[in-house]
Amino acid sequence: MKHLTPVNRKAARVEAVTKDVVALQQGGPPQQPEPPHIPHGCSLVFSPGWEADRTGGTAGLCQPVERDLFDCHMGCFWPAQVPDQLNHAPDWTAKCAAAQKDWRKIDLIFPDDENKK
Amino acid sequence: MIASTSLSAGQIGLREFHSFEAAGRRFVYLVPSAAVFALDDCSAAVLESLAHGPRAEDELTRDLAERFDAADVTSTIAELHRVRALGRADGAPASVPKIIPLQPVPLQTLVVNVTNQCNLSCTYCYEYGEDKIVDTENGRQPKFMSEATARDAIEFALRESRDNPRAHITFFGGETLMNFPVLKSTIGYARRRAAEAGKEIDFSLTTNATLLRPDVIEFLAEERVGVTISIDGPEEMQDKFRVFNNGAGSYAMAAPKIKALLARHRSRPIGARVTLTRQTLDVRRIYRHLTDELGFWEVGFAPVTTAPGRDYAISDGGFDHLLSQFRDLAAEYLDAALQNRHHGFSNIRETLQEIHHGHAKAYPCGAGLGLMGVSTDGNVALCHRFAGSDDHTLGTVRDGVSWEQQQAFLETHHVSSKTDCTTCWARPICAGGCYHEAHTRYGETTRPNLHYCEWIRGWTHTCLEIYGELAERNPAFLRQFDDEDVAEKVS
Numbered sequence: 001m002k003h004l005t006p007v008n009r010k011a012a013r014v015e016a017v018t019k020d021v022v023a024l025q026q027g028g029p030p031q032q033p034e035p036p037h038i039p040h041g042c043s044l045v046f047s048p049g050w051e052a053d054r055t056g057g058t059a060g061l062c063q064p065v066e067r068d069l070f071d072c073h074m075g076c077f078w079p080a081q082v083p084d085q086l087n088h089a090p091d092w093t094a095k096c097a098a099a100q101k102d103w104r105k106i107d108l109i110f111p112d113d114e115n116k117k
Numbered sequence: 118m119i120a121s122t123s124l125s126a127g128q129i130g131l132r133e134f135h136s137f138e139a140a141g142r143r144f145v146y147l148v149p150s151a152a153v154f155a156l157d158d159c160s161a162a163v164l165e166s167l168a169h170g171p172r173a174e175d176e177l178t179r180d181l182a183e184r185f186d187a188a189d190v191t192s193t194i195a196e197l198h199r200v201r202a203l204g205r206a207d208g209a210p211a212s213v214p215k216i217i218p219l220q221p222v223p224l225q226t227l228v229v230n231v232t233n234q235c236n237l238s239c240t241y242c243y244e245y246g247e248d249k250i251v252d253t254e255n256g257r258q259p260k261f262m263s264e265a266t267a268r269d270a271i272e273f274a275l276r277e278s279r280d281n282p283r284a285h286i287t288f289f290g291g292e293t294l295m296n297f298p299v300l301k302s303t304i305g306y307a308r309r310r311a312a313e314a315g316k317e318i319d320f321s322l323t324t325n326a327t328l329l330r331p332d333v334i335e336f337l338a339e340e341r342v343g344v345t346i347s348i349d350g351p352e353e354m355q356d357k358f359r360v361f362n363n364g365a366g367s368y369a370m371a372a373p374k375i376k377a378l379l380a381r382h383r384s385r386p387i388g389a390r391v392t393l394t395r396q397t398l399d400v401r402r403i404y405r406h407l408t409d410e411l412g413f414w415e416v417g418f419a420p421v422t423t424a425p426g427r428d429y430a431i432s433d434g435g436f437d438h439l440l441s442q443f444r445d446l447a448a449e450y451l452d453a454a455l456q457n458r459h460h461g462f463s464n465i466r467e468t469l470q471e472i473h474h475g476h477a478k479a480y481p482c483g484a485g486l487g488l489m490g491v492s493t494d495g496n497v498a499l500c501h502r503f504a505g506s507d508d509h510t511l512g513t514v515r516d517g518v519s520w521e522q523q524q525a526f527l528e529t530h531h532v533s534s535k536t537d538c539t540t541c542w543a544r545p546i547c548a549g550g551c552y553h554e555a556h557t558r559y560g561e562t563t564r565p566n567l568h569y570c571e572w573i574r575g576w577t578h579t580c581l582e583i584y585g586e587l588a589e590r591n592p593a594f595l596r597q598f599d600d601e602d603v604a605e606k607v608s
Contacts, residue, residue: 001196001199002157002192002196003156003157003159003160003189003192003193003196003197004154004155004156004157004160004196004197004200005154005155005157006152006153006154007144007153007154007155007584007585007588008151008152008153008472008473008474008475008584008588009473009474009475009599010150010151010152010153010474010475010476010477011147011152011153011154011200011475013152013475014147014150014152014200015200018199018200
């Protein structure tokens with residue numbers, strides 16, 4: 001090392017063991033920059049998942065979680081993790097005018113209930 | 118180089134270290150590795166710049182462009198990264214794994230309490246005073262260790278030293294010399310048994326000096342027994358706390374016997390061990406008296422172990438005063454060391470040795486590991502200060518100690534379990550401090566000794582400065598610390 005001088009015995013050992021690592025690293029292949037993370041498909045469970053990207057940002061992603069819930073319920077024909085309004089649960093969000101406030105009013109739906117309808 | 122490439126991608130931030138200056142040079146003491154590196158101007162400038170907050174490498178290079186080449190700054194960053202003085206600002210510092218020994222550790226030092234009786238009644242005594250943890254007066258333990266138990270202790274020490282070629286026995290008390298007959302016969306027995314086992318064995322003891330008769334002195338000198346004398350300084354200081362049962366001071370009786378011992382016993386260096394209290398904090402005066410007037414080779418100081426609020430407990434202001442006195446003595450030590458002269462301030466010697474090796478301690482001491490204490494009935498405890506305490510027993514000298522119990526102890530006392538220590542730069546050297554002190558102060562051995570953190574950091578900083586001075590101005594002096602095998606001192 002050029003800028004640091006090991007003084008005590010431990011420092012000498014630190015220098016010795018890291019020398020090998022540095023040599024290995026210097027000889028290794030050039031490192032590729034990490035590719036950006038691109039989400040595909042829905043989040044797997046009812047929890048904020050890909051609503052935030054790896055940097056914590058939300059731009060360019062799906063909507064925030066509470067909006068996501070409604071979008072999947074109402075507009076999405078794809079089998080989703082929430083009951084769909086189109087075929088099975090037309091009143092599921094009837095008491096939930098604003099998900100941020102009223103999400104407690106959304107109840108669970110079981111297959112039995114659906115059969116009755 | 119990956120090290121620098123991965124850094125240059127983001128912001129660079131400082132990792133844990135403590136900076137100090139000595140002999141006009143800047144140094145870092147890295148935490149947790151305990152490595153000491155000297156810095157050149159460029160590395161000092163990089164660290165200084167990062168002290169204001171994380172920066173990207175190109176920012177750093179630009180800031181320092183007037184003083185240093187970009188290439189120099191880049192290689193400096195790589196070196197500092199390599200020794201973990203800095204890292205990516207958004208990355209968590211590498212955590213240190215908590216490693217508990219997987220198999221029993223060889224015993225280095227066995228402290229044998231040959232008696233729990235004492236002919237003095239020092240008011241601050243942790244064994245007899247207000248903070249005692251074992252009832253030595255009316256407890257079930259014998260007041261004196263029997264010869265049979267002492268022999269079992271020797272067998273235990275030889276057995277538990279495992280592959281170590283050497284075993285150390287320290288006789289302790291009470292007043293150790295009140296059981297001189299057993300001590301004497303045990304040394305003979307131990308030498309014989311060690312020779313049969315093909316091991317070296319050596320002995321030391323701690324005494325208050327009042328029972329050093331000529332025949333005792335003769336024996337200790339002949340047998341090369343290391344002697345530590347508990348003494349608090351000149352007469353008026355010694356007699357404040359180190360008194361007989363009737364309150365009379367012990368200086369008048371101890372001093373002539375110490376002189377006789379020092380005159381005859383030349384086979385091992387003889388040290389004084391001073392207990393500092395609120396009332397006796399004149400460290401330099403004590404040191405001068407014990408070395409110049411009585412002739413001790415070295416003197417070690419330790420603040421009294423006490424629950425808070427005792428009359429003799431050292432206050433915060435007292436610790437500041439103590440630190441300035443220690444610094445004065447440390448400066449004397451440095452002057453002597455630069456001229457290759459001996460100086461008997463043993464506290465600094467011990468700390469310099471630890472800095473020199475760069476030990477990063479997982480535990481504050483060897484208690485329950487390489488060091489154990491035996492009570493008069495043969496129970497083995499964490500150390501001599503817990504000898505006889507049922508709550509801190511690991512086994513007996515006859516049946517051995519329980520490795521499971523030792524492991525459980527190691528699990529709960531590891532420095533990583535001491536939350537307060539995790540942000541302290543002095544933890545590689547302190548690791549939370551004495552278990553007995555913590556037990557006395559806070560009622561638990563697992564607690565760090567928070568009442569003297571400032572003092573430990575202040576003192577470690579001073580020792581680092583002295584170490585740096587010596588490394589620059591008289592590096593040959595530090596070679597004496599190369600030897601790892603130094604008998605543990607107990608107090």
